[in-house]
Amino acid sequence: MTVEEHLRGEIPGYPFADNVLKKAALSPIFATPTAMKPILLEDVVEDNATDEDFVRSLTYATSTLYYSAAGAFSGGSRHEQVGDISASMSGFIITQRDRDYYRAMGDKLRGLVGADIEETKADSGGMFDASNLRKPSPKRRRIWN
Numbered sequence: 001m002t003v004e005e006h007l008r009g010e011i012p013g014y015p016f017a018d019n020v021l022k023k024a025a026l027s028p029i030f031a032t033p034t035a036m037k038p039i040l041l042e043d044v045v046e047d048n049a050t051d052e053d054f055v056r057s058l059t060y061a062t063s064t065l066y067y068s069a070a071g072a073f074s075g076g077s078r079h080e081q082v083g084d085i086s087a088s089m090s091g092f093i094i095t096q097r098d099r100d101y102y103r104a105m106g107d108k109l110r111g112l113v114g115a116d117i118e119e120t121k122a123d124s125g126g127m128f129d130a131s132n133l134r135k136p137s138p139k140r141r142r143i144w145n
Helices: 004-012 017-028 052-070 097-110
Strands: 080-081 086-091
Touching: 004 017, 004 052, 017 052, 052 097
Parallel strands: none
Antiparallel strands: 080 086
């Protein structure tokens, strides 16, 4: 089984583009706190199963794939017609529960290889509670005649 087949098999039926898989395979070189060796989509998993560095890189690449799945948008359907022939392709649905699961799997795999987990915008303080801005204070309430 190739690395590409292994990565596609992690989340069966999920429509990963080739560039997403390539990015996942390359991602171990950007691992923190310690970079790992990159892997190729054409590498054969069985041939490298005893190589600890390869296994760590494959695990890290798999975690990157899970993070990619957690951040994807649900896909819509599309319809094409040429003459009297038409074809429809339905999209896929990703629920918040799916996103949470994919994120947790990415975090777990990063932990297994001793790598830092990926932060979200909310984790880094990129969001704030603006609910107090929605309600006008009683002093500023306008009275209409």
